[in-house]
Amino acid sequence: MNPTATAGAAAARAAAAAASLVPAPVPLTAVPAADAPPADAPAVVAPVVGQRGGEVVVVLGPAVVQALAEGAVAGASLDPAEALRPALAAAAAELGDGVLGAARSATAGDAVAGDAHVFALQGDGATLAWCAVRVRAEEPAPRAAVPTQRGAHLRVLYDVEMTLTAELGRTKLPLKQVLDLTPGAVLELDRTAGSPADIVVNGRLIARGEVVVVDEDYGVRVTEIVAGSDPA
DSSP, rough: OOHHHHHHHHHHHHHHHHHSSOSSSSSSSSEOOOOOOTSSSSEEEEEETTTTOOOEEEEHHHHHEEEEEHHHHHHHOOOOOHHHHHHHHHHTOOOOSEOOOOOOEEEHHOOOOOOOOEEEEETTTTTEEEEEEEEEEOOOOTTTHHHHHOOOOOOOGOOOOEEEEEEOOOOOOOHHHHOOOOOOOOOOOOOOOOOOOOEEEETEEEEEEEEEEETTEEEEEEEOOOOOOOOO
């Protein structure tokens, strides 16, 4: 298949995944953008490191900016880079095996590269945001590579720090209930007592384990390595 067409298809899937998680007053869908987003519009950009890496950008339209502002006014501090990270992570997952880097705020003019695939995120016929996906060309894996070659390439990343999180469980609540939370409230999670905790690195499930106590600090003893897992 034509590499350009393959990259375009991956970018379209990434934009569709991001659209479903961008905060907006109505559900959003991704369509190829007829025009570039305004250069001065606020944006959040994050790199994707992997065999097929690249960059994902979400450009905020006024309605999305307002949605984030209303959340902040209601008491939930919503930094755009944090609020949009789930959307960025969903987009990155569609580009294949890779890790989403740290997100940063920028403007559309600075963040959207000239070779990026740009999609309008529309709801009720109006464009409320944009998603720009820049896909780096995928290099074919060597069929008879020297065993130490991959390790040599990865060695430069050995000192890169990654955020590891242990999750006991999750639940979903309407925003109203989230804003009504008070000290002493009990949230029921989607796990039974004694279930293993998920060990997640940058949004991707890599292992499971049991919670232990080490010198009065919590720890997790790894009991299972999860290969080829989907993002958590």
